[in-house]
Amino acid sequence: MRLRCPVTLRRTVSKRLCHQPTWQTYPAFCTSAVICLPLPAAPPSLVSLEEFPCNNIRNFSIIAHIDHGKSTLADRLLEMTGTINVNSKGANQQVLDKLKVERERGITGNMFYQQEERSYLLNLIDTPGHVDFSWEVSRSMAACQGALLLVDASQGVQAQSLSVFYAAKERGLRVIPVLNKIDLPAAQPERVKAQIHSIFGINPADVLHISAKTGEGISAVLQAIVERIPPPSGEITGNLKAFLFDSSYDRYRGVISLVSIQDGVLRKGDRVASCHTRKKYEITELGQVGYMACNMKQSSEAHIGDTLHRVGEVVEPLPGFQPAKAMVYAGIYPVQSNDFPKLEESIKRLVLTDRSVTVQRESSAALGQGCRLGFLGSLHMDVFRQRLEDEYDTNIVVTAPTVPYRVVYKDRTVVVSNPTDFPDVVDTPEPIAKASIIVPEEYLGEMMDLCFEHRAEDFDHRYLESSGEVSNRVMLTCTIPLSEIVTDFFDKLKSRSSGFASFDYEDAGYKQSNLVKMIFLLNNRPVDALALIVHRSAEQAIGRMWVKKLHKVIPRQLFEVPIQAVVGKKVIARETLSALRADVTAGLYGGHYERKMKHLENQKEAKRKMKRIGRVELPQEAFFDILSNRRS
Numbered sequence: 051m052r053l054r055c056p057v058t059l060r061r062t063v064s065k066r067l068c069h070q071p072t073w074q075t076y077p078a079f080c081t082s083a084v085i086c087l088p089l090p091a092a093p094p095s096l097v098s099l100e101e102f103p104c105n106n107i108r109n110f111s112i113i114a115h116i117d118h119g120k121s122t123l124a125d126r127l128l129e130m131t132g133t134i135n136v137n138s139k140g141a142n143q144q145v146l147d148k149l150k151v152e153r154e155r156g157i158t159g160n161m162f163y164q165q166e167e168r169s170y171l172l173n174l175i176d177t178p179g180h181v182d183f184s185w186e187v188s189r190s191m192a193a194c195q196g197a198l199l200l201v202d203a204s205q206g207v208q209a210q211s212l213s214v215f216y217a218a219k220e221r222g223l224r225v226i227p228v229l230n231k232i233d234l235p236a237a238q239p240e241r242v243k244a245q246i247h248s249i250f251g252i253n254p255a256d257v258l259h260i261s262a263k264t265g266e267g268i269s270a271v272l273q274a275i276v277e278r279i280p281p282p283s284g285e286i287t288g289n290l291k292a293f294l295f296d297s298s299y300d301r302y303r304g305v306i307s308l309v310s311i312q313d314g315v316l317r318k319g320d321r322v323a324s325c326h327t328r329k330k331y332e333i334t335e336l337g338q339v340g341y342m343a344c345n346m347k348q349s350s351e352a353h354i355g356d357t358l359h360r361v362g363e364v365v366e367p368l369p370g371f372q373p374a375k376a377m378v379y380a381g382i383y384p385v386q387s388n389d390f391p392k393l394e395e396s397i398k399r400l401v402l403t404d405r406s407v408t409v410q411r412e413s414s415a416a417l418g419q420g421c422r423l424g425f426l427g428s429l430h431m432d433v434f435r436q437r438l439e440d441e442y443d444t445n446i447v448v449t450a451p452t453v454p455y456r457v458v459y460k461d462r463t464v465v466v467s468n469p470t471d472f473p474d475v476v477d478t479p480e481p482i483a484k485a486s487i488i489v490p491e492e493y494l495g496e497m498m499d500l501c502f503e504h505r506a507e508d509f510d511h512r513y514l515e516s517s518g519e520v521s522n523r524v525m526l527t528c529t530i531p532l533s534e535i536v537t538d539f540f541d542k543l544k545s546r547s548s549g550f551a552s553f554d555y556e557d558a559g560y561k562q563s564n565l566v567k568m569i570f571l572l573n574n575r576p577v578d579a580l581a582l583i584v585h586r587s588a589e590q591a592i593g594r595m596w597v598k599k600l601h602k603v604i605p606r607q608l609f610e611v612p613i614q615a616v617v618g619k620k621v622i623a624r625e626t627l628s629a630l631r632a633d634v635t636a637g638l639y640g641g642h643y644e645r646k647m648k649h650l651e652n653q654k655e656a657k658r659k660m661k662r663i664g665r666v667e668l669p670q671e672a673f674f675d676i677l678s679n680r681r682s
């Protein structure tokens with residue numbers, strides 16, 4: 051039997067349902083632990099939360115490698131429980147396609163499920179599967195007691211299947227293994243079950259078989275959620291402890307926080323305080339899956355991992371987790387310098403919806419006023435850039451990505467995220483990642499070469515299967531400088547493994563390295579926006595490559611222009627741009643006065659768009675070309 055359910059779904063799902071007239075709200079709730087107070091006059095379309103004591107609540111997430119079917123399974127679960135209408139799927143899909151980014155970053159929703167005589171409230175807190183978003187994965191898990199580990203039956207266990215499994219185990223979550231895509235002719239359920247057994251030690255009999263596409267096996271998943279995942283535990287009579295695990299910004303409601311109630315009860319009108327900031331707030335709205343609005347003005351006040359408590363009560367804060375750490379930085383500039391205010395406004399608006407991005411103003415002699423943004427990884431950066439271009443509705447100049455270097459001076463250590471601020475020559479620690487690559491064994495050599503070319507060390511590998519008949523898969527692990535994997539490493543990995551390799555990485559601290567700052571001179575003047583930090587061993591090759599590229603892109607001037615790559619005081623590569631005589635009217639004979647004027651006017655307009663580096667005039671588009679080239 052299905053119950054009509056209230057829906058206050060966030061992100062993808064909330065957008066799918068945004069045609070609903072209002073968000074339905076509740077005067078009191080608990081997400082992970084406690085029982086709600088009696089609901090006075092709940093709207094008739096809503097199910098009373100009184101029906102859902104703790105024992106009837108399940109908080110879970112879906113964890114998987116990218117493309118193994120999380121969103122499709124979430125859709126099926128929502129459909130089967132009547133949360134979304136099967137017939138409106140087409141319409142939903144269109145909205146979903148538009149909201150690719152939200153889809154990337156996960157969904158959160160709730161549904162009701164009836165088993166025998168009991169009704170259950172199932173809270174789905176989904177997680178993104180992309181390698182950059184591991185911070186978000188652990189954040190979502192903090193509000194769950196169980197997880198569905200989804201593995202594509204045709205592809206088997208992949209690099210992120212492992213990382214999300216271990217993250218779930220670390221958090222003490224009950225893991226339900228689910229084999230998806232069993233409808234595919236290429237599916238090899240028995241083989242993948244054997245993999246799951248040998249890698250995770252999971253009993254093959256516990257693995258569910260489903261097709262999220264056709265709907266096969268979905269009811270068994272709902273049953274397993276109820277039977278295998280424990281209900282949340284907590285003290286209803288204890289002091290309120292609400293764990294803040296996500297927040298977003300709503301134009302009309304202000305800051306919306308997602309909280310998981312560990313102990314106590316939360317009601318509309320309650321006065322709560324943050325353990326982190328000590329600021330006090332009044333709850334103005336409550337909804338399902340821990341949706342909470344209060345008089346919080348700024349998104350920055352909602353600290354992910356914070357504990358909220360009732361004003362006047364003293365509680366021990368819940369263990370939070372590491373704040374989001376920027377791993378990749380890039381400068382973002384408008385193509386036309388006077389467009390900066392509009393660009394900054396667009397950045398601010400987007401950051402309100404993505405709390406893991408850090409922003410700082412910066413200026414460049416070459417590019418004017420801009421912002422330096424920090425991201426969780428390069429994919430995160432690309433997703434944000436795409437959203438920004440859509441929001442800002444024009445091209446932007448994005449500088450080459452860099453990682454946070456620690457420059458150690460005699461009296462202090464400074465984290466440098468902009469190559470311009472790097473001292474000339476220095477032995478400095480650079481961030482290192484621990485990389486895992488899963489690949490069929492015939493590509494192992496190729497993958498080791500690729501990693502080696504990118505300064506990887508500490509190689510190790512192990513076979514994931516022991517069958518002699520089929521191609522074995524190998525997990526290769528190594529440590530690799532983060533700067534080496536933030537540009538085109540992933541693309542190379544895919545192309546050199548014919549698409550078979552999967553990749554994951556985690557922060558592995560810092561390691562001393564021989565790094566140098568490379569600057570580029572145009573007509574003997576440095577161009578700050580082009581500065582790079584490179585490893586000493588690669589300076590010649592990188593310097594030569596870049597002066598060649600600059601030589602191709604920079605238009606010839608009326609005089610000869612040397613283009614030089616310099617490290618310290620040494621020029622390590624040079625090209626010379628020969629002079630050009632730019633008499634635009636030279637080809638016009640006789641008295642075509644108007645045509646001459648038109649050419650001169652055109653030239654004037656083009657000059658207006660030029661950037662002057664010393665005497666060299668550089669169109670902004672050249673920067674755009676050079677810098678987008680650098681990222682690929």
Ligand SMILES: Nc1nc2c(ncn2[C@@H]2O[C@H](COP(=O)(O)OP(=O)(O)OP(=O)(O)O)[C@@H](O)[C@H]2O)c(=O)[nH]1
Binds near residue numbers: 114
């Ligand atoms: N044949 C088949 N295709 C499926 C099944 N489940 C998902 N797919 C397809 O697999 C692709 C990826 O599915 P998604 O649900 O987007 O995967 P995801 O894990 O959410 O992907 P990310 O959000 O990018 O990590 C889509 O083309 C789905 O249609 C299934 O059971 N059978």
